[in-house]
Amino acid sequence: MPHVETTPDTDRLTEMYRSMVRIRRFEEQVADLIVARELGTPCHLCIGQEAIATGICEALETTDTIWGAHRSHGHYLAKGGDMRALMAEIFCRSTGCSRGRGGSMHICAPEVGVMGTVPIVAATIPIAVGAAMASVLRGDNAVSVTFFGDGSTEEGHFHESVNLAAVRRLPVIFVCENNLYSSHMGLLERRAVDRIPDFGSAHGIPGLRIDGNDIGEVLKTANESVERARAGDGPTLIECRTFRWRGHVGPAWDEDVGVKRKGELKEWLTRDPIARCADELQRQGVASSVLDEIEEQTRQEIADALEFARSSPAPSGNELANHVYRVAG
Ligand SMILES: Cc1ncc(C[n+]2csc(CCOP(=O)(O)OP(=O)(O)O)c2C)c(N)n1
Numbered sequence: 001m002p003h004v005e006t007t008p009d010t011d012r013l014t015e016m017y018r019s020m021v022r023i024r025r026f027e028e029q030v031a032d033l034i035v036a037r038e039l040g041t042p043c044h045l046c047i048g049q050e051a052i053a054t055g056i057c058e059a060l061e062t063t064d065t066i067w068g069a070h071r072s073h074g075h076y077l078a079k080g081g082d083m084r085a086l087m088a089e090i091f092c093r094s095t096g097c098s099r100g101r102g103g104s105m106h107i108c109a110p111e112v113g114v115m116g117t118v119p120i121v122a123a124t125i126p127i128a129v130g131a132a133m134a135s136v137l138r139g140d141n142a143v144s145v146t147f148f149g150d151g152s153t154e155e156g157h158f159h160e161s162v163n164l165a166a167v168r169r170l171p172v173i174f175v176c177e178n179n180l181y182s183s184h185m186g187l188l189e190r191r192a193v194d195r196i197p198d199f200g201s202a203h204g205i206p207g208l209r210i211d212g213n214d215i216g217e218v219l220k221t222a223n224e225s226v227e228r229a230r231a232g233d234g235p236t237l238i239e240c241r242t243f244r245w246r247g248h249v250g251p252a253w254d255e256d257v258g259v260k261r262k263g264e265l266k267e268w269l270t271r272d273p274i275a276r277c278a279d280e281l282q283r284q285g286v287a288s289s290v291l292d293e294i295e296e297q298t299r300q301e302i303a304d305a306l307e308f309a310r311s312s313p314a315p316s317g318n319e320l321a322n323h324v325y326r327v328a329g
């Protein structure tokens with residue numbers, strides 16, 4: 001089981017660097033495919049936010065479960081989801097992780113604990129609480145994690161879920177990726193105060209605010225929260241401060257439904273989680289050739305995933321009604 005640490009050792013940090021690079025380069029490839037009009041699936045990119053998915057998933061075992069939302073390519077990859085199956089899903093091909101029925105926003109890899117992502121804002125938060133309750137009933141000591149945006153904390157069932165998890169001391173971790181915007185609206189256009197951690201303390205659970213672009217801080221907080229959950233001490237709410245570099249949906253850099261974010265983006269680019277991690281690795285003595293090799297291996301992996309997706313067939317029309325149910329009566 002992972003243990004609490006302040007600075008991850010060099011090998012571990014190198015692997016987390018690799019995880020963040022895989023997420024960033026994968027999404028940059030997806031962005032290019034959208035610009036080239038080869039992809040039409042709406043994609044919400046997490047470029048700039050990679051340290052959160054990576055640091056949290058690093059603290060988890062394969063048997064722990066994660067739940068995501070519309071911006072979840074990073075969660076899927078960080079937890080060990082297959083890159084080929086993700087690319088094929090974004091291409092809506094039959095070999096995709098949801099057999100081409102889901103696209104970018106409905107992805108899963110249950111074999112590694114990616115149980116599902118749903119673009120209805122806050123939708124998977126109560127489901128993650130249910131998974132934590134199931135794990136207590138089974139006695140298997142698994143932890144569940146729900147990733148959601150700052151906008152989700154304005155939904156009723158976020159608060160209901162934190163309450164139930166706190167009352168039952170369930171092994172669930174609420175990870176709020178606060179990128180300061182919900183679609184085109186800034187945080188303080190939507191609420192009177194900027195105090196998401198208070199939603200934890202209001203229910204008697206730890207509510208923490210951390211730098212979501214600092215991989216070491218994310219891992220340390222995740223490890224402490226996982227230990228707490230496994231010890232039966234209940235849930236934790238972690239607010240990870242971050243910023244998305246691209247538009248709410250699609251590849252654009254500085255605009256969001258008419259909102260210019262250029263000034264803020266410029267500032268956040270200087271807090272790049274990957275560049276910060278590279279600096280730390282070099283401080284620890286890792287040669288730049290090691291980082292170059294990670295880039296090259298990632299480039300090859302993405303090229304392979306792209307070739308796989310392009311050459312995969314579309315789902316058959318005969319499957320259209322599969323998994324579709326109606327309530328009898
Ligand atoms: C219940 C619900 N309301 C509205 C929407 C439309 N919608 C999709 S994403 C989004 C913004 C979510 O913002 P946030 O939770 O901060 O996540 P981010 O996109 O910033 O990662 C909205 C309003 C939706 N999908 N579901």
Ligand SMILES: [Mg+2]
Pocket residue numbers: 149150151177178179180181182183
């Ligand atoms: Mg947001």
